[in-house]
Amino acid sequence: MISAFFIFNQKGEVLISRLFRTDLKRSISDVFRIQVISNPDVRSPIITLGSTSFFHVRINNVYVVGVTKCNASAALVFEFLYRFIQISRAYFGKLDEESVKNNFVLIYELLDEILDFGYPQNSEIDTLKMYITTESIKSELAVREDSSKITIQATGATSWRRSDVKYRKNEAFVDVIETVNMLMSKDGAVLRADVDGQILMRAYLSGTPDCKFGLNDKLVLQKRGADQGPKSDDAVELDDCQFHQCVRLGKFDSDRSISFIPPDGEFELMRYRSTTNINLPFRLQTHVTEPTKSRVEYTIHLRASYDPKLNANNVVVKIPTPLNTTNVQAKVGVGKAKYVPGDNFIVWKIPKLQGSQECTLTAEAELATTTHRQPWSRPPIQVDFSVVMFTASGLLVRFLKVFEKSGYQSVKWVRYLSKANGSYQIRF
């Protein structure tokens, strides 16, 4: 398991150093600095030197690092590092050099609690916050007075939720967020189109509520190959779904129902993938030519293919230009287009785009003459967007039922969003 945990800044200075096992020394951090931080060409998140392995995740301006001396589970180490980042966010907003320095004592305190001998222990933020807080007096009091409540919470079967949560108004917000992955070839063929979905929930519910959640899905897991039954039109095929720790997996396995006692506040209830019948929100037609060695001409035609009643926000089309571009003239009917020399992109921004709307960009890039013989590799055009109240997979929330022994009424809200951030790519 994890022998040591470090946080470094970009200069390679140690911001946090905690050894969990006696099989290595603090000086091991020098090795990481030399091998990874000072190395301009790091090609793996895992580096193994002899028996020692370094696992790192870069976030903002720090490196979060786990070191092992055994045949550790790589998945576990990374999941732990991700979790540490999540916890840090929950405690002090953002994980960066400044916040680490501002909270180093708190971080040590947290580490002592969530790792023992390198084995991750309870890492549920809600429970941790019961006795480790940024105000030491409060933690002091909690530990002194509620200790047995804390220990039962931290080791029990619903370690993610306290029992004494109270709200005057009981509300639950469900956000269905879909990231659309699309790759289109030069000739307009869709090479891949799939959706990574995420269902986020913000539960502000009193007591210990038991929730049941329903979607218009049918899981294709079992039925592949032998198609049985008629295909109902509004059911969405999910290739796979993964659930938060709180969801009873046994129940899901037996009757496909999603039931759980939610943590208090925000959490990711489930993730899913869908690959069939994806509604692509945008179509792009490209015509890019290189009439001479010093010029590239673009005509990019963008069409919003979702319902006219819906809107997309912050549509950004990034159109690559050759490295030796000196100047770009771009004309657009809608939005604004600008050449960003540092990134070699023409960035076309459309703040709001209604469904079925179409718009066009025409541009000319002037190139400097070079001796460089290598032809331009034409990275794909990228479309970033978020379309509200639209799911590319067609997924809908059917119901969310909340049962609590006090029998209170609760209000539920559902929102849908489909977005892309670098994952919607068109080759040209």
Place this chain on the structure above:
Amino acid sequence: MADAKLFTRGRTEELRDELRQSGDRRDKGFLRKKTALKKIVANMTMGNDMSSLFPDMIQCMQIQVLEIKKMVYLYLVNYGRARPEQVQGAIGGFLSDCNDRNPLIRGLAIRTMSSIPLPHIVQALADPLRHGLQDQDPYVRKTSAIAVAKLYSSDHGRRLVEHEGYVAMLRDLLADHNPTVVANAVSALVEISDRSTDISLRLNATVAGKLVAALGECSEWGQIYILDSLLSFVPQSHMDAEQLAERISVRLQHANSAVVLTTIKVCLYLMNYMEDETLIRALERKMGPPLVTLLSSGSEVQYVGLRNILLIIQRRPAILQNEVKVFFCKYNDPIYVKLAKLEIMYRLTRDENVSEVLAELKEYATEVDVDFVRKAVRSIGRLAIKISSASDQCIQTLLNLMQTKISYVVQEAIVVIKDIFRRYPNQYESVIGTLCENLDALDEPEAKAAMIWIVGQYADRIENSDELLEDFCFSFREEPPEVQLALLTATVKLFLHRPTAAQELLPKVLKLATEEADNPDLRDRGFMYWRLLTSNPTAAREVVLCDKPPISTETDRMDKGMLDQLLLHTGTLGSIYHKNPNTFIRTAKPKYLPDSPALNASSRRHRISPQGMGVSTLRPSSSVPKIPQRQSTVPASPQATRSVSQAAAPDVSPPERKGTMDTEDDDNLADPYGQLGDLEFGSGSGGGMGGGYETDAPRPRGAEEDLLF
């Protein structure tokens, strides 16, 4: 909470003064004491040696303020080992904390003490730990369970553990009613059994069943520890394996990728003990989607997932066989993800999808990253060899790519085209002309050697082959051995094809190889040719110009027995490097697929046991009839005899995986060259650098570096 201003280097004396002066009556709420301690912790972090403050820190132990206590304990864990004499002063404080009425404090004290493996401390911990393992509070019990594993990692501690019988107490905790306690007890037992030579964890069906029942209530980490321990359960019947696999497979839906991969590890393990094809197939189908879902995770986890998928699909090709598209690279994937995806794409390509994959690879070959481009080009060539119906298309793609004149693309293409010639003799020689246009671009040994091989092999068809070789020989002395060897052989071939053309060149090269070269291989080969040519030219002709056995892609598939062994490490470092951990981690013990009456015929046939490989892994040539596995080295135990009789029984079970993808069955060894190919790829030149197909595979670096720290 702006502690950043405390995060500055200070001098030990100043910090000591600050610590001593604080904490009196005027220091309300110990604010100044806390500040001083924080500065000390900061300096400790920065690597500033604070160990001389030890006595002052021990003084602070008396202050009953939790925040202070935690900082002092952190300090003691850090410097305790360096100050064995002074640490004794802390024992009193520790012991009183072990008896605190607050479980969090009791846990803290036991956790801290067990992290300081010094004789005094270990001795003092004996009683509190025994109590801790039976404490009424689950927090203390779960902390104590891990503490036993901690003690076991040091010599003194190990003696104490053995003397006090803590391991038996841990075993009792497996029946604890608190899920976290069970999980930690399991992880402690697994750790101890990994370290120990005489204790090893063995679970029977009942205990395994109880552990699985606890899974539902465990934290995600606890689930991982319990799932991991299930490898210590050896199914005694097919039913055992089937039931367990069925019960744990629900974990495949968990959001934590480590839970998913550990579940997959256990399922793959159990499949070795399952017989029912439909159940195996169903389990395989369940594993596919969660594996693909790993690709929606952070890039680090994606990487772990991809490396594992590559192993899994070699052993269980039915999983993911229709999923090649999800492994297409995104332009903005990190390079390590892209390289790992390419390898999987190659494996999943079949007749039906080869055009799609080729179009993708062609696209990648124009990208910027040199390694990625090379690997893409190489993959095109490998596909030509793997899928004969696509070879025309592949060759055409390679020729088009060579027109870019990008040096590394051209060289990579030449290397693979050489292999394509080997695979399809007399089909593509018409492209030699195009290859020869690019001679000037060659500056890498592998590409040069490949081109020289081509010139030698087709010396009779290439008009100016003698001139070309002569040009190459110009720099003979400076070339690396790989190229020199290729030149030597090619010149001999030229001589045998066109004696007059090589009249001058041959003696020159032979002389260079035998008289001037330092490399013994080169010298030996030179002498060998020389004698062969002088003593019996006809024989030389037969030997040198014989028909080459065609190569195939069989050679880069790993043996099933090796895969079964590697898959016991699914999700771990071993699965990243595709190596058994004991080959690169000093303390790691080798793992073997345990024998049991339930082991199915296929897994048994390939099984690698501690005594060595199964017979078939030695790859007898196809002409030799199959020998039943004979475990003669095993002392006559009932188990061994049983396995012999089972293995010898001719085909009692239906043939494995009928009608699946796995057409390349192991018995299909019509490839006598396979072995050699393997060696060639494996050893490459100088540890594989610049050599075969595996060169860019991630690997742990040399064990000699271990000595550094």
